Structure formats: structure tokens, C-alpha cells
Amino acid sequence: MYEAVLHDDHHDHKPTGIGRWLFSTNHKDIGTMYLVFALIMFFVGGAMSMVIRAELFQPGIQYVDPQFYNSMVTVHALVMIFGALMPAGVGLANWMIPMMIGAPDMALPRMNNMSFWILPFAFTLLLSTFFMQGGAPAGGWTMYPPLVLQLGDGLPYLVFAVHFLGISSIMGAINIIATVFNMRAPGMTFMRLPLFVWTWIITAFLLIAAMPVFAGAVTMLLTDKFFGTAFFDAAGGGDPVMFQHIFWFFGHPEVYILVLPAFGVVSQIIPTFSRKPLFGYTSMVYATASIAFLSFFVWAHHMFTVGMPLTGELFFMYATMAIAVPTGVKIFNWMATMWKGSMTFETPMLFAIGLLFMFSIGGFTGLMMGITPVDFQYHDTYFIVAHFHYVIVPGIIFGIIGGIYFWLPKWTGNMYDEKLGKLHFWLSAISVNVLFFPMHFIGLAGMPRRIPDYNVQFADWNAIISLGGFVFGLSQLILVWVVIKCVRGGEKATDQVWEGAHGLEWTLPSPPPFHTFTTPPEVTDATAHS
Amino acid sequence: MPVDKLKKIVLGVTTVSLFMMSGTALADYMNVLNLTEGVTPTSKMVYDLHMIILYIVTAIGVVVFGVMCWSIYHHRKSKGAVAEQFYHSTAAEITWTVIPILILVLMAIPATKALVFMEQTGDAEMTLKVTGLQWKWKYDYLDEDISFISSLAQDSNDARQMGSGIDPNTVENYLLDVDNYVVLPIKTKIRILTTAADVIHGWWVPALGWKRDAIPGFINDNWTYIEEPGVYRGNCAELCGRDHGFMPIVINAVPKAEYAVWVEEQKAVKLAAAAGADREWTKEELLEKGKAVYAANCVACHMAEGQGLEGLFPALKGSAIVNGPASEMIMQVLNGKNMMPAFKDLLNDVDIAAAITHERNSWGNTVADTVQPSDIKAAR
Amino acid sequence: MSDDGQNSAEKELAKKNIRLAIILGLIAAGFYIGFVLFYF
Numbered sequence: 001m002y003e004a005v006l007h008d009d010h011h012d013h014k015p016t017g018i019g020r021w022l023f024s025t026n027h028k029d030i031g032t033m034y035l036v037f038a039l040i041m042f043f044v045g046g047a048m049s050m051v052i053r054a055e056l057f058q059p060g061i062q063y064v065d066p067q068f069y070n071s072m073v074t075v076h077a078l079v080m081i082f083g084a085l086m087p088a089g090v091g092l093a094n095w096m097i098p099m100m101i102g103a104p105d106m107a108l109p110r111m112n113n114m115s116f117w118i119l120p121f122a123f124t125l126l127l128s129t130f131f132m133q134g135g136a137p138a139g140g141w142t143m144y145p146p147l148v149l150q151l152g153d154g155l156p157y158l159v160f161a162v163h164f165l166g167i168s169s170i171m172g173a174i175n176i177i178a179t180v181f182n183m184r185a186p187g188m189t190f191m192r193l194p195l196f197v198w199t200w201i202i203t204a205f206l207l208i209a210a211m212p213v214f215a216g217a218v219t220m221l222l223t224d225k226f227f228g229t230a231f232f233d234a235a236g237g238g239d240p241v242m243f244q245h246i247f248w249f250f251g252h253p254e255v256y257i258l259v260l261p262a263f264g265v266v267s268q269i270i271p272t273f274s275r276k277p278l279f280g281y282t283s284m285v286y287a288t289a290s291i292a293f294l295s296f297f298v299w300a301h302h303m304f305t306v307g308m309p310l311t312g313e314l315f316f317m318y319a320t321m322a323i324a325v326p327t328g329v330k331i332f333n334w335m336a337t338m339w340k341g342s343m344t345f346e347t348p349m350l351f352a353i354g355l356l357f358m359f360s361i362g363g364f365t366g367l368m369m370g371i372t373p374v375d376f377q378y379h380d381t382y383f384i385v386a387h388f389h390y391v392i393v394p395g396i397i398f399g400i401i402g403g404i405y406f407w408l409p410k411w412t413g414n415m416y417d418e419k420l421g422k423l424h425f426w427l428s429a430i431s432v433n434v435l436f437f438p439m440h441f442i443g444l445a446g447m448p449r450r451i452p453d454y455n456v457q458f459a460d461w462n463a464i465i466s467l468g469g470f471v472f473g474l475s476q477l478i479l480v481w482v483v484i485k486c487v488r489g490g491e492k493a494t495d496q497v498w499e500g501a502h503g504l505e506w507t508l509p510s511p512p513p514f515h516t517f518t519t520p521p522e523v524t525d526a527t528a529h530s
Numbered sequence: 531m532p533v534d535k536l537k538k539i540v541l542g543v544t545t546v547s548l549f550m551m552s553g554t555a556l557a558d559y560m561n562v563l564n565l566t567e568g569v570t571p572t573s574k575m576v577y578d579l580h581m582i583i584l585y586i587v588t589a590i591g592v593v594v595f596g597v598m599c600w601s602i603y604h605h606r607k608s609k610g611a612v613a614e615q616f617y618h619s620t621a622a623e624i625t626w627t628v629i630p631i632l633i634l635v636l637m638a639i640p641a642t643k644a645l646v647f648m649e650q651t652g653d654a655e656m657t658l659k660v661t662g663l664q665w666k667w668k669y670d671y672l673d674e675d676i677s678f679i680s681s682l683a684q685d686s687n688d689a690r691q692m693g694s695g696i697d698p699n700t701v702e703n704y705l706l707d708v709d710n711y712v713v714l715p716i717k718t719k720i721r722i723l724t725t726a727a728d729v730i731h732g733w734w735v736p737a738l739g740w741k742r743d744a745i746p747g748f749i750n751d752n753w754t755y756i757e758e759p760g761v762y763r764g765n766c767a768e769l770c771g772r773d774h775g776f777m778p779i780v781i782n783a784v785p786k787a788e789y790a791v792w793v794e795e796q797k798a799v800k801l802a803a804a805a806g807a808d809r810e811w812t813k814e815e816l817l818e819k820g821k822a823v824y825a826a827n828c829v830a831c832h833m834a835e836g837q838g839l840e841g842l843f844p845a846l847k848g849s850a851i852v853n854g855p856a857s858e859m860i861m862q863v864l865n866g867k868n869m870m871p872a873f874k875d876l877l878n879d880v881d882i883a884a885a886i887t888h889e890r891n892s893w894g895n896t897v898a899d900t901v902q903p904s905d906i907k908a909a910r
Numbered sequence: 911m912s913d914d915g916q917n918s919a920e921k922e923l924a925k926k927n928i929r930l931a932i933i934l935g936l937i938a939a940g941f942y943i944g945f946v947l948f949y950f
Contacts, residue, residue, distance in 0.1 A: 059698040059705075061690055067772040067842060107927035133841050140769045146746060147729040147771060150869055152841060174934040178927045208934055212941035219946065234747020240730055241745060275607070277617040305732065305767075306743045307724075307750035310649045314642060321634045325627060331594070332626045338601050342613035345606075353602070357595060364587035371637065373644040374580045376740040377565055380732055380767040445562040446736045448765045451775030453690055455706050456699050457562055 014514045022117070025109030026514060027094045028411075030116050034091030035404070037119055039480065041083030044127075046473050048076035053469040055452050059459050069452040070138035075126070077141035081258065082165045083123055085392070088400045089261035090115075090172050093200050095411065097176060099505040099512065100194045102185025102521045107178035115171040122164035129154030140450060142251070143218065145232040145243050149225050156226075159218045166211040173204035173211075185504070187523030191285075194503050195278060198285050199264030202292045206253045206260075209296070214250035217243060241306050248299035256295045259359075259391065260288060262399025263330060266352045268503075269406050270334050273349035274341030275500040280333040287326040287333075294323045304375045313372050320370035327363060331356060346498075347421030351402030354394055354429050362390030365440065380450075383443030389436045394429070401428075401479065408483070409497045413511035414490030420482050427475035434468030566736050569758045569783070573739025575644045583637060590633075648740065651753045654721035658714070662724070662731025662744035662766065663871055665773035665830055669712055676796045679876055681826050682776045683707035690776060691834075705775070706763040709826060711782040715789035716756045724750045727871055732767030735779055741767045756783040772842070773830055807879040807903040813887070816900055820888025823881045828889075831870070836893040843869075847893040856901050859886060860909045874910060879903035 014020060024030050051072045055063050064072070094112065098105055106112045129136040134152015137143070143158075151158070180193070180201050220243070223229040230236020232243045271278045278284065300308060300316040308316075334356055343349070365387040369375050378384060401424075408416050438461040443449075447458045454462065493510040504523070508516055567577045605611045659670040666681040681687075686705050689696035698704045714720060724733045726744040734741030738754045741764075756762075764779040784792070811819075831843040838845035846852050851859050863882055866872035873882055883903040890897040916924070 060694070060696075061692045063692075065692065065772075065839075066775065067839070070769070070772065070774070108931055111931070135841060138772075144730055144769075147769065150729070150771065170935070170938045174931045174938075177934060178930045181930060182923060182926045208938045209941065212938050213945060215942055216945040234745075239748070241748070274605075275613040276615060279617050280619075280623055281617065283618075283623050305741055306745065307748070310645065313645060317641060317645070318638060321638060324634060325630050328630045329623070329627060332622075335594070335598055335601065336619075336622065337617075338598070338605065340601075340611075340614045340616075341605050342607040342611045343602065343605055344608070345602075353598070356598065360591065360594065364591060367587060368580070368583050371579060371583055371641045373576050373641060373648055373740075374583065376648075376742075377576055377580070377736060379741060380734075441559075441563045444565045446566070446765070448732075448734070448767050448775070450769040451765075453698075453705060453775050455704050459699075460559055461562060 024113055025105070027098050027106045027109070027112065028512070028514065030106075030112050031091045031093075031095030032411075033116050034087045034094060034119075037116075038084050038088035038091060039483075041079055041087070041123065042476070045076050045079035045084055046476065048072045048079065049469065050473055052076065053466040056454070056462050057466040058463065059454055059456050061453055064452070066452045067135065067138055070140075070450065071130070071136040073450055074137045074140055075130075078126065078137070079123070080392075081141065081254075083119070085258050085396055085400070086165075086169060087119060089203070089258070090169075092196075092261060092265065092400065092403050092407070093172075093176055096407065096505060097179060097197055097200060098183070099508060099516060100197050100503060101180060101183065101188050102504050102517050102523060103179060103183035104515060104518045106175050107183055108175050111171050112175055115168045115175065118164050118168040122161045122168065125157045125164070126161040129157050132157070142247060143221065143243075144247075145221060145224065145240050148221060149232075156222060159222045162218045163215055166215045169207050170211050173207035176200055176204040177208075185517065185520035185523050188504075191282070192523065192525070194264075195267035195281065195284055195288075196261075196264035199260040199267070199288055202288050203257050203260045206257050206292050206295070210250045210253040210257065213246060214254075217246040217250065220246070241303070244303050244306060245300070248302045249296070251302060252299040253292070253295045255388075255391075256292055259396050259399075260292070262355065262396040262403075263288065265399045265403035265406070266334060266355055269348045269352040269402055270337050272406075272498050272500040272502075273346065273352075274338050274343050276337055276341035278333070279336035279339075280329075283329060284333050287329040290326040291323060291330075294319065294326070298323060301370055301372075301375070304372050305379050317370060317372040321367065324363070324367050324370075331360060331363075344499075346405075347416075347418060347425055348402045348406035350422065350425040350429075351398045351405065354425065355398045355402070358394030358398070358429075358432070359391055362387055362392075362395055365390065378443065380448055381443035382439040382447045382449055385449050386436050386439035386443060389439070393436065394432050398428075404479075404483070406498075408486050409493035410505065410508075410510045410512070412486050412490075413493055413509075414486050414488075415493050415497075416482050416486040416490060420478060420485070424475060424478040424482060427478065428472060431468050431471035431475060435465055435472050436468075438465050568737045568739045569756055569760065569762065570737070570739050570754055571757070572644075572648055572754065573737060575647065576739045579640055579644055582640070586633065586637065651721055651751045654719045654753055656715075656718060657721040657723065658712070659723045659725070659749075660733050660744060662726035662728075662733065662770065662777075663876070664728050664771050664869065665766075665777040666827075667733070667766075667777060667779060668727075668876060669710075671793070671796075674793050674797070676793065676800065678710050678796075679827070680708045680710045680712065680779070682773075682778060683709055684825060687776070687825075687829075703763065706765075706778050706780070708778055708780045711761070711780045713782045713784060713789060713792045714756060715786045716759050716783050718786065719753060719755050722752045722754060724752065727875075728869070729770050730768050731770045731777075733764070733779065734767040735762050735764030735781055737762035737764075738781075743768055756781075759783050759785060772839075776830075803878050803880055807907055810904075811880075811883070811900075811902060813891075813900050816884045816887040817891060819880065820884035820886070823877070823885040824888050827873075827877065827881075828885060836889065836895075846889050847895065849895075852889050852895050853897050856886070856890070856897075856899060856905070857909070859890070860901065860906060864906070864909060879906040879910075882906045 021033060051064060055069055132153040134154055136154060137151055137158050139148040180197055220231045224231050224233060230238040232238050232240045267278055267284065297319045298316060300312060301320045304313060369378050369387060405416060405421055442458045442461050447454055495509055496506045497510060504521060565577055565580050567574055657672045659672055661668040666679050668679050670677045685701050686707055688694060689698050689701045689704065724742045724744040725748060726746040728746060731744040732741050733744050742750045742752050760783055762781045766774055766777045832838050832846050836846035851862055863886060864872065864874040880903045883901045883906050886901045890899060
């Protein structure tokens with residue numbers, strides 16, 4: 001229950017017109033742009049998944065050529081991962097990190113602008129491939145050669161889009177590290193940082209280590225196709241499996257890049273709505289760092305069936321199983337935060353708890369898949385599709401959406417419509433399970449992934465899955481409506497917004513002025529993280 | 531009354547159950563729930579491991595979700611709960627770090643045993659070489675010098691075309707049937723080599739208990755020992771292009787005596803084909819055979835009316851090569867080009883000659899000559 | 911977008927930020943180049 005301490009209205013003028021957005025160096029505006037872009041891309045990727053689920057609704061090929069179907073599968077993933085999930089995470093970071101640490105803005109505001117505006121450009125490159133000879137990429141988002149090299153004119157566009165996305169992410173990561181390292185208000189020590197900031201610091205280091213590797217891998221694809229190299233061509237002395245090693249060396253840390261910000265959001269939401277401090281703050285920091293560190297040693301669990309030597313398979317099995325330990329520690333710490341708290345279940349809390357339940361389901365199947373000999377049956381089936389969608393959709397996406405509901409009143413100064421929020425949650429939570437749970441069954445029963453058609457034994461479950469998908473997709477429109485309605489108006493939000501909210505960001509007005517903390521605040525244990 | 535997680539679970543179960551009750555029988559859903567036990571020692575080991583791990587994670591889930599549900603119910607503000615303010619406990623942290631580690635070690639032991647067992651590829655009694663192609667499998671029985679291609683069965687292939695009007699439910703083993711089964715003897719240790727000719731494929735028959743990638747330029751070493759006779763079906767398990775979903779695998783595992791008979795039959799067929807290559811074929815014979823060969827080997831890319839697929843596969847109808855000199859067309863078919871494989875390794879002289887003749891006489895192509903098997907033999 | 915009257919403390923901070931950014935950028939670029947060199 002803090003009074004709002006700081007009002008910097010005397011120069012709260014904002015730029016106007018389109019220049020405000022094109023040339024923005026303001027972390028709040030840039031954060032908003034990232035989030036709006038992410039929401040649009042979420043529906044673009046979502047539309048592609050609707051094409052997939054429409055075709056899979058019944059056995060037989062009804063709507064799309066199998067080649068186009070493969071493009072849908074491929075671009076759905078690329079758009080969701082690089083266009084929706086990552087920009088949404090960076091959007092939340094941009095909005096919240098400076099306010100959480102008492103800084104006036106990000107360390108490098110112009111670079112921040114560039115990081116954002118690269119994204120629409122990169123996606124124009126990628127999506128333009130649909131109109132080219134040979135079509136859009138159709139070899140899976142994992143781009144394995146030799147298949148990906150059969151892509152027609154679109155290959156350079158795919159590669160350059162990836163390069164630009166990587167540059168955007170790396171610059172964003174640099175900005176976040178510089179901001180947190182150099183611009184914390186006096187008294188804001190590292191161990192007083194909100195956990196959302198910690199998870200973003202760690203994510204930023206993962207980005208710097210992993211994205212260049214991805215860029216290297218796709219560059220090697222480009223030179224194999226156009227400049228006579230044979231990195232991945234056995235006839236030239238190369239090895240297609242080497243691409244997989246390089247890709248997944250990036251790819252596994254990438255999934256933690258995706259999830260750690262969502263974990264950070266959950267670590268802000270649960271203490272607030274439990275009215276209790278986060279349990280085991282220090283362990284949470286170490287657990288997150290351990291997960292990030294270990295993530296570099298498990299990549300080949302995506303490749304258990306390539307024909308690795310026994311020692312390799314065993315090493316990666318043990319390392320993969322090991323990651324379950326710090327992940328479990330985080331889940332238990334969140335539960336201990338709830339335990340003996342005084343909980344209320346507003347929409348952000350519903351999404352956070354939804355993540356706890358359903359990310360855990362994804363975690364369990366992940367552990368199952370880490371057991372190499374059994375993965376020989378699971379690999380490349382719908383069991384895998386079920387696993388990663390559980391950790392991504394009711395995992396990461398619920399975390400991000402929870403963050404949006406949590407912080408919308410701060411950003412806009414208006415409370416969102418709680419009834420609509422709850423409706424959005426329940427529709428999403430139920431339909432997401434109808435959509436993804438049966439995928440475990442059909443995967444175990446023998447349905448491979450990335451296929452447009454299947455034997456009739458899988459028809460019944462596929463029909464249910466598709467129905468779940470349609471309901472889930474439509475339900476997300478409620479989020480758009482909630483956001484628009486909230487921006488337009490609503491019950492006025494206080495500075496603190498939520499009864500259990502603690503932290504510097506909750507001392508600012510709702511909405512905060514264009515420039516905040518131009519004078520650093522005073523930070524004591526009382527004003528620091530929950 | 532705040533809606534809590536218990537209600538959510540009930541709602542979820544009810545929704546799924548309602549879907550299940552509607553329409554078809556429950557059994558249709560229940561059969562398609564779990565991994566198969568399979569018919570090999572490997573598959574059974576893997577199944578048992580899968581079930582153990584499934585039980586363990588389910589048990590953990592029940593405990594964890596149970597505690598969460600209890601907390602949600604009991605520690606609610608609306609129920610009058612007042613928040614305590616503890617935020618650490620070293621004892622708790624140690625407990626929930628050590629216990630998971632112990633559980634994991636317990637899981638790792640049988641898992642390691644199973645993996646070591648699966649790596650023993652030595653002392654095999656016969657070897658089958660599997661080559662993945664876009665989009666079919668080639669099988670070479672290395673000890674018997676038998677070789678054939680196995681493609682999606684015609685009825686499935688017809689039904690799966692967009693707008694075919696054929697209901698997949700009327701096709702037996704839709705998308706899981708092929709023209710040439712892989713016949714294998716039971717109770718024999720069989721070494722299975724997997725490789726590919728173009729892109730990475732994956733060879734998977736769930737009943738055997740494993741899958742392995744088929745990688746161009748590399749050979750992977752696997753083995754199996756099938757205990758029970760029967761027909762076992764599988765799929766390509768690595769995205770390999772447009773028809774990745776349409777190149778299944780069918781094994782017919784038979785008693786050893788029956789296998790020996792089949793081997794002899796295959797050798798006889800091969801001799802007859804070689805003999806066929808030495809004689810002169812009539813145009814009618816070539817066209818009839820060519821139509822079948824085309825349907826099994828060429829139609830996936832060049833399509834039923836020779837029209838190809840815009841941007842991906844060239845049309846044969848009105849093609850310069852098809853309507854040009856026969857020798858050029860023969861070289862292209864034998865040696866392949868870009869995504870088109872080199873058919874010299876895949877088809878015999880009779881089949882190639884027949885297919886070429888068919889193409890040069892179809893869809894308005896006016897060359898109307900014939901190409902004899904001896905022409906192909908000479909060109910190799 | 912000019913440096914609207916930055917005082918010396920702000921200039922110091924900007925220097926620190928840019929220095930850290932360059933270091934991190936070099937690390938990222940170093941991974942990329944090192945990678946490419948390693949495989950070539």
C-alpha cells in the first residue's frame with residue numbers, strides 16, 4: 001500500500017503522429033509496438049494452424065496440396081516462435097524492466113528502436129516466399145538439409161530473414177544486459193531484483209550465446225546451395241547430421257529463451273495474488289541459472305534417432321533427465337509461495353496457475369522423451385507435438401497472457417474487464433486440453449508428425465483435436481477485445497493496482513508518464529521485490 | 531463462489547467424455563491410446579519402460595496437482611485465509627531437490643540397460659538394407675541378391691488425391707499398405723541397415739520397437755528379432771518432402787520355411803525379368819506394362835496426366851525431353867536430375883523401357899515410338 | 911532526438927552502456943565468426 005512517489009509531469013510531452021512510433025526511443029512505446037506486433041503475428045501463425053487442423057479434421061486430402069500443407073507446418077512454427085513468442089517476451093521486458101529497476105529507459109534507446117523495426121522487415125522477407133517460385137519453406141522450422149535445400153527461390157529469403165531476426169534478438173539482449181547491469185537505481189542490488197528481471201538477464205545471455213550459432217548454421221545452408229560448399233552433403237565429404245547438431249545446439253537453449261521470461265512473469269503474479277513473498281528467491285535465481293547452463297548440454301535429445309554412438313546417447317539421456325531437477329525446484333517454489341497464502345483468482349492468477357498445471361504436464365512428457373530407448377518410439381510422432389505444445393501454449397503463452405492481464409492496468413490506467421478475462425481463460429484452458437491432450441494418444445498409437453493425412457484409426461481423435469483447435473483459436477479473439485476495451489477505458493486503476501503487488505513499478509502512476517524515474521528512486525528492502 | 535481448479539478438471543473430463551459418447555463407439559477411441567507392446571524383445575522392453583515411467587510421472591502428478599488443488603481450495607482469501615509470510619526453508623529445498631534426483635537415478639538404470647541391449651547389432655543371421663527415397667522405400671536383401679521397391683498401394687494412392695471422391699474408410703489399411711511387402715523370417719536375428727538416396731527419411735515400424743533415421747551418404751546399423759508371425763505396418767518418420775505421409779512400410783513376418791520359399795520365388799522373378807530384357811516387346815505389351823510402372827514410380831511427381839506440379843515437378847505432357855530423341859530421355863531417366871532419382875539403380879530394363887514408351891505415347895505426346903529393354907541395357 | 915542537454919553523469923552512463931554493448935556485441939559476433947572459421 002504505497003503512495004505514488006514520483007511525478008515527472010514537467011516534461012511529459014510525447015512526440016506525436018507516425019514519427020512517435022517510427023522513431024521512438026521510449027521503452028514504453030517500443031514495448032507496446034513489440035506486443036502489438038506479437039499479437040498480430042500470433043493470429044497469422046494461428047491462421048496457419050487452422051489450415052493444418054482443417055486438413056487434419058478428416059482422413060483424406062480435402063483442402064490443400066501436401067506441399068502447401070508442409071509450408072503451413074513450417075511457417076506456422078517460424079511465425080509463432082520468432083514472430084509471436086519472442087517479440088512478446090521482449091515487449092514485456094521493454095515495458096517492465098526499466099520501471100522495475102528504477103531506470104528512466106533502456107540503456108541504448110536508439111538500438112532499441114532498431115531492434116523492433118527489423119522485425120516487420122524480416123517477416124516481410126519470410127512471408128514473401130509464399131509468392132515465389134517453389135513456394136514458402138516446407139522442410140519444417142528445423143530446416144534440415146538436404147530437404148531444405150530443395151526449396152526454390154525462397155531459400156535466401158529464409159536465411160536472411162533468420163539473420164535479421166537474430167540481429168534483432170541479439171541487440172535486444174545486449175540492451176537488456178546493459179540496462180540491468182548499469183542502470184539500477186541506488187540500493188537496487190542484484191539480489192533485490194524482481195525475478196522477472198533475473199529471468200530476463202539469464203535469457204539475454206542465452207540469446208547472445210545461441211543466436212549466432214543459428215545464424216552460422218543457416219549461413220552454411222546458403223553457402224551449400226550457392227557457393228559450392230558441402231557442409232551437409234555427403235557426396236562432398238559433409239554430413240547432414242552436422243546441421244542437426246549445430247541447429248539444436250542453438251535450438252535447445254532457444255526453448256529456454258522462450259520459457260524463462262514466462263517463468264519470470266509467473267514469479268511476479270503468484271506472490272501478488274497469494275499476498276505472500278516469493279518462496280526461495282535465491283534458489284529460484286540459482287535454479288533458473290542452472291537450467292540455462294544445463295540447456296547447452298542436452299541438444300542431441302532432439303536427435304536420438306540419427307544413429308549416434310552409445311556413449312553419446314547415454315550422455316544426452318542423463319543430461320536431459322538432470323534438467324528436470326532445477327525445473328522441479330521452480331515448480332515447488334511457486335507452490336510453496338501459494339501455500340498458506342491468502343489467494344484470490346483474478347485473471348492473471350488463473351493464467352499463472354494454469355501454467356503451473358499444464359507446463360508440468362509438458363514437463364512430465366519431456367522427461368519421458370528424455371529416456372532414449374523409449375524416445376525411439378516417441379520421436380517424430382504426435383507425442384512430441386503434444387509435449388512441445390503443452391509447454392509452449394498452456395506454458396509460455398499462458399504466462400505471457402497472464403503478464404498482459406497483470407500489467408494492462410498499469411500500462412493503460414484502466415482495469416480490464418474481469419468477466420471477459422475469466423471467460424477468455426476458461427475457454428482457453430478447456431479447449432487447449434481438448435486440442436493437445438489427445439495428441440499423446442495418437443502419437444503413442446503410431447501417428448507420425450508433419451503429415452497431411454492419416455490412417456482412419458486416427459480419425460476420431462483428430463476430429464476432436466481439430467474442434468479443440470477451432471475453439472481455442474476463436475477464444476483468443478476475446479483477448480483482442482479485452483485489450484481494445486481496456487485501452488479505451490474502464491474502471492480507473494490505482495498505482496498499486498493489485499492488493500498484493502510490491503515493487504518499484506507499482507509505485508508509479510497508472511498509467512505511468514512518458515518518462516519515469518528520470519530521478520532515481522530510493523530502494524530499500526521494503527520497496528524491492530515481493 | 532470462486533471457480534476453482536477442481537471444477538476445471540470436472541468440466542474438462544465432462545467435455546471430453548461428451549465428445550467421446552457422441553457418434554462412434556467408445557472402443558474406437560480406446561484402441562488408439564497407448565504404445566504397442568510389439569513383437570520383439572526390444573519392443574517389449576521399451577513398452578515396459580514406457581509404462582513404468584508413465585506410472586511414475588502420473589504418481590508425481592497426482593501428488594503435485596493434489597497439493598496444488600488443496601492449497602487453492604484451502605488457502606483462499608474468500609475462505610478467510612490470512613497469508614503467512616515465510617519465504618524460505620532450506621529443509622524443504624533440499625528435500626525437493628534430493629528426492630527427484632533419486633527418482634531420476636532409479637529411472638536411468640533400466641533405461642541404460644535397454645539402450646545397451648538395443649545396441650548389440652552383432653551376430654546377425656541375415657541383413658536387410660533399407661534405402662529411403664522420395665517417396666518410397668527400396669529393400670535389398672544383401673545375402674540373397676534380392677532387391678525391390680515398395681510404394682504406397684494403388685488404392686490408397688488413388689483415394690488420397692485431393693477431390694478423389696473416394697472415402698478413405700472404404701480403403702483397407704488406408705495409407706498403411708504397399709505394393710511389395712517386406713517379407714522377413716521370424717525368430718531370426720536380422721541386421722537392418724538404413725540409408726537414403728536423397729534426403730533424410732525415417733524408418734519406423736512400431737511393432738519392432740524402434741525407429742532410425744535414413745540419412746543420405748551414411749548407413750545406420752540396427753537389428754531386430756521378430757517373435758511372432760504377422761503383418762506389421764509403419765511409416766516414414768522424418769519429414770522428407772511433399773509425400774512424406776505417403777510412403778509406408780509393411781513387413782510380413784513369416785516362419786522360416788515360408789521365407790525360404792519366398793526367397794526362391796523372388797529369385798525366379800528376377801531371372802524372368804532379366805530374360806524379358808533380351809527379347810523384343812510389342813508396343814501393346816510395353817504400353818500396358820508402362821502404365822503400371824508409371825503409376826507406381828512416376829505419378830507421385832509427374833502426376834496422373836503427366837502435368838507435373840507447377841514450380842516443383844516438370845510436366846511430361848508436351849515436354850521437350852519426352853518429345854525429343856529417345857536416347858536423351860533414356861539418359862535422363864537412368865541418371866536422374868535434381869530431385870529426380872537415378873532410376874538405373876531402382877528399376878530394371880523392362881520397367882524403364884515400358885515407362886518411357888508409355889510417356890512418349892500418352893497425353894498428346896506425339897513421338898509415338900517404342901523403346902525396347904535392350905535399348906536401356908545398352909545405354910547403361 | 912538530440913542529446914537534449916545531457917549532463918556529465920548522463921554522459922558517463924552512456925559511455926558505460928555503449929562500452930558494455932560493444933563488448934557483448936563482439937562476443938556475439940565472435941561466436942558467429944569463430945563458428946564459421948571452425949567449420950571452414
